[in-house]
Amino acid sequence: MAEAPGPQRLVLASSSPRRHQLLAQVGIVPDAVIPAEIDETPWERELPGHLARRLADAKAATVGASAGSAFVLAADTVVALGRRILGKPAGEVEARHFLRMLSGRRHQVYGGVAAIAPDGRRAARLVRTAVSFKRLDMSEIENYVAGGEWQGKAGGYSIQGAAGAFVPRVNGSYPNVVGLPLYETVSLLRGLGYRSTAAASDMAVRQADR
Numbered sequence: 001m002a003e004a005p006g007p008q009r010l011v012l013a014s015s016s017p018r019r020h021q022l023l024a025q026v027g028i029v030p031d032a033v034i035p036a037e038i039d040e041t042p043w044e045r046e047l048p049g050h051l052a053r054r055l056a057d058a059k060a061a062t063v064g065a066s067a068g069s070a071f072v073l074a075a076d077t078v079v080a081l082g083r084r085i086l087g088k089p090a091g092e093v094e095a096r097h098f099l100r101m102l103s104g105r106r107h108q109v110y111g112g113v114a115a116i117a118p119d120g121r122r123a124a125r126l127v128r129t130a131v132s133f134k135r136l137d138m139s140e141i142e143n144y145v146a147g148g149e150w151q152g153k154a155g156g157y158s159i160q161g162a163a164g165a166f167v168p169r170v171n172g173s174y175p176n177v178v179g180l181p182l183y184e185t186v187s188l189l190r191g192l193g194y195r196s197t198a199a200a201s202d203m204a205v206r207q208a209d210r
Contacts, residue, residue, distance in 0.1 A: 008194060013063035013074035018160070018179035026182055028189075028196050036062040036074060048080035049110045053126045056112030060124075064116040071194045072116040075180050079155030081107045086155045095145050098156035104135035106169075107155070111176040113185050117192040125188055127181040129172035131159070136166060 012020065012030035023030065036059035042051050059074035079086045081101055089095040109131055114124040144163065150156040157163035159170075159177045173181040 009070035010189075010194065011063060011067045011070045011072045013059045013072055016075075016179055019075060022175055022178060022180045022182055023185075026186055026196075028186075030073070031070065034063050034067075036060075038062055040076075042085055046085075047083060048078045048085050048108065049112075049126055049128065051085065052076050052078040052110040052112035053114075053124060054112070056114040057122075057124055060114040060116050060122070067116075069118045071118060071189065071192065073185070073189065074114045075185075076112045077154050077176075077179055078110040078112070079107060080110065081105065088152055088154055089150055089156045092145050095150040095156040096141055098150075099136060099141045099144065102133045102136075102155065102157070103141075104133060106130055106132045109155070109177045111173070111179075111181045111184075113181060113188060115188050115192055115194075117194070121192055123188050123192055125181070125184040127173055127176045127184050129170060129174070129176045129181075131167055131171075131177055132169040133166050134168055140166070 009031040010028070011032045011034055012023070013034055013036045015033060015035040020030070020033065038055065038058050040055055055076035056074050059076065060072050063074065064072040086098050086101070089098055109129045111127040112124070113127070114122070116122050144150065147162060149158050149161045149163065157166070159167060170177065173183065175182045
């Protein structure tokens with residue numbers, strides 16, 4: 001008689017509460033959260049999409065080295081205006097500068113997702129979403145910066161917060177802009193053999209297969 005497989009474990013290589021919340025939407029609850037300590041500095045002339053994919057791969061590899069028999073999931077989000085990468089603002093001055101740059105223009109949000117299975121198999125995805133900002137006046141910029149929502153956010157804004165009022169159009173994955181492209185993440189984990197017992201996750205997997 002074949003031995004029953006042991007329970008599956010999932011380690012999320014990110015401390016981002018947004019990614020944790022997005023996974024919970026589809027019934028996936030990580031067994032552990034282990035942030036990856038890596039250098040996230042872009043290489044010279046590195047393109048935004050390459051950076052997002054490279055950092056997601058590096059985070060997964062770093063945490064995967066000590067994850068034992070668990071699945072590892074990692075992600076990274078990069079906001080870019082053309083080839084210019086807009087990271088997390090260092091302070092209010094830079095946050096204002098980013099918002100002025102984004103005002104009245106369309107920019108790109110790149111989401112890199114990487115996963116490692118317990119047997120060492122790896123998979124990754126790169127998702128791009130186009131986000132359009134309305135033209136912002138100075139009072140809107142000042143009020144947003146004063147609210148502090150920009151802190152720790154790539155590009156200096158949070159689409160699921162007050163900045164949602166700045167966005168007339170999103171072309172592509174909305175969850176990707178929040179921090180994790182759910183469709184691609186569920187598909188990636190399923191392809192590596194991860195199965196969540198939660199009904200919500202099973203529904204998401206069936207939708208991903210359509």
